[in-house]
Amino acid sequence: APNNEVDPIAATTYVARRIDDYTNGLVADGELFWEFRHDFQGWNEAMLKCANEAYTKELKRILRFKGVFTGRLNTLPVEALTNLLGMDDYLR
DSSP states (O other): OOOTTOOHHHHHHHHHHHHHHHHHSSOOHHHHHHHHHHHTTTOOHHHHHHSOHHHHHHHHHHHHHTTOOOSOTTSOHHHHHHHHHHOSSOOO
16 A cells, blocks of 8 residues: 555546456455455545545445445545545455
């Protein structure tokens, strides 16, 4: 993960690559939860906010579509992703 001084282009590119991996990959549910946690280890809310909003929204959507509980539907994408990073266990 980049440092707290993340560049918006680098953050968006990283999120976009993970979206592509998650969309085209075969992992789902608990495996995807742990893969997401690994891929975004060290990220915080400020770093996620640096990424383009459309990409964080799509990341939340693809995680939810593939079986990862992201909270209520109306939870803001950055908030939902931050909450996922703070979870210690996978919720169905």
